[in-house]
Amino acid sequence: MTRRLLLVGAGHAHIEVLRSMKEQPIQHVDVCLISPSEHFYYSGMISGYVEGIYSLEEVRVDVKRLAHEAGVHFIRKRASRVYPNFKKLFCQGGAVYPFDLISFDIGAKSQPGQLVPSPEYSHMNDPNKKMVEQIEELRQTSQPLIVGGGAAGCEVALALQAYKARNEIPGQVRLVSSSSVLNSISKRTAKKLRSIMESKGIQVWEQERAEVMYDDYIMTSANNKIRHTGVLWLGGPLADPLFEASGIKVDEKGFPFVTDTLQFTDYEFIFGAGDCVTLETYPNIDKSGVHAVKQAPILYENLRRFSYAKELTVYEPQKVALYILSTGMKKALLVYGPVTAHNKRAWKLKNKIDREYMDKYK
Ligand SMILES: Cc1cc2nc3c(=O)[nH]c(=O)nc-3n(C[C@H](O)[C@H](O)[C@H](O)COP(=O)(O)OP(=O)(O)OC[C@H]3O[C@@H](n4cnc5c(N)ncnc54)[C@H](O)[C@@H]3O)c2cc1C
Structure with missing residues (x-):
């Protein structure tokens, strides 16, 4: 009997699952991909896009085409709720999809913690279409402000400043971080990166949380008024509320736990990879595209093995x-x-790695 597998989200793990299915389909399984965007944006090349080194087409993959080539139905929708006991996925707009097996790779959002956000800024989160659309505007403004001092925030700040220098657009990029920049790597690296940023003319505020945003400035936890001409939020990952709203066991940030076989701890027929889940055996590893990429072959293999009732393999x-x-x-x-x-x-090494990665999906 044919079974139905839903792939929810076209992130770093699922596009590799699609590519693998193109080479080796899972027999007797009807597969659908559900994602609100027809494109996958590769996080590794976003900073190069911001700087103007890569075109939009170079940093994204046509997911609809890839799904078609893999014999997978593409459904352009955003999932809003999953009911594991009924094996049904609900999407925004009311569509309902039954499944036998389901896999989530929907990434994370990064919205400001205690900030009082204007509605128009609340979607500025991951390297997805909306952020890409903001870039052109930020490149032209004189004091773009990045909120978030992690790897993504620092890279984008440096890329914006470089774009301005290349194109002789006056202005100064600014960055505010609630901790010291790059605090998840090492103090030595953080110091090095901060000095690079300062040498490029980027103004950095550390240990200050952006708290209230106004049209042309933000107030920080240190009562500092930082002027801006546009804000980009890259303040760290937040979970999609759909898991908690569906009654699934989640960590304190709202991310569901998965086992080392990438199965949800409470439901063996729900798989997950990338930023949207937390590994129960390694709850503290950073959310980054690298992990989603490394998990992808294990995810594909386990979806296949689960469908054939075979023993699963483990992600380390x-x-x-x-x-x-x-x-x-x-x-x-x-x-x-x-x-x-x-x-x-x-x-050059980064460029080589990133281009080779993208070549697999073009
Ligand atoms: C500017 C920037 C630069 C970065 N640079 C790097 C880097 O150089 N290296 C690195 O390792 N990491 C980097 N990161 C982090 C990296 O982007 C994430 O860790 C990575 O994207 C996570 O991949 P993922 O597969 O979990 O999800 P994503 O690649 O984010 O994909 C999520 C997918 O799910 C879809 N989706 C979202 N919600 C739903 C829903 N409810 N229903 C259905 N589909 C949904 C989205 O449209 C998207 O297709 C960067 C992040 C940013 C913001």
Whole structure:
């Protein structure tokens, strides 16, 4: 009997699942991909897009085409609720999809913590279409402000500043961070990156939380008034409320737990990968595209094995991650364990890795 598998979200893990299905379909399983966007945006190349090095087409994949090539139905919808006991997925607009097996790769949102947000800023979160649309506006303004001092915030700030320098657009990029910048990597790397940012003319406020936003300035927790001509929120991942609203067991941030086989802890027929889930065995690893990419082959294999009632395989996160942060003008900061290097070779390596990654889906 044919069974139905729903892939929810076209993130870093699911596009690899699609590619694998194109090469080796899962027999007797009818597969649907449900995502609100027809494109997948590759996070590794977003900063290069912001700087103007890559075109939009170079940093995104046509998911509808990829699904079609894999024999997967593409449904352009946003999931809003899942009812595991009835094996049904509800989408915005009221559509309901029954399933036998379901997999989530819907990423995370990054909205300001205690900030009083204007509605128009509340969607500025991941490297998805809406953020991409903001970029052109921010490039032209004189004091764009990035909220968030993680890898994404710092890279985008540096890329915006580099775009301005390349195109002789006057202005100064600003960044405010509730902790010190890059605090999840190492103090030494953070210090290095901060000095690179300052040398490029980026103004950085650390240990200050953006709290209230006005049209042309924000107020911080230190009672500082930071002027801006446009804001981009990259303040860290928040869970999609759909899991908690569906009564699924989640961590304190709202992310559902998955086992090392990438199955939800309470439901073996629900799988998840990438930013949208928390590994119960490694709850503290950073949410980053790298993990979603590494989980993808395990996810595909386990969806296949589960469908054939075979024993599942286990995902083990890598112990030491390679970080290569683009710092603008085709230079990058490479961090691998105790090794740190800031040069053009690091950028060339990043460019090679990223282009090879994208070539698989073009
Ligand atoms: C500017 C920026 C730069 C970054 N740079 C890097 C980097 O260089 N390296 C790195 O490792 N990480 C980077 N990150 C982090 C990285 O983007 C995320 O960790 C990564 O995107 C997570 O991948 P994912 O597969 O979990 O989800 P995503 O790739 O975010 O994909 C989620 C998908 O789900 C869809 N979706 C969302 N909600 C729903 C819903 N309710 N129903 C159905 N579909 C839905 C979305 O449209 C999207 O297709 C960066 C982040 C940002 C913001």
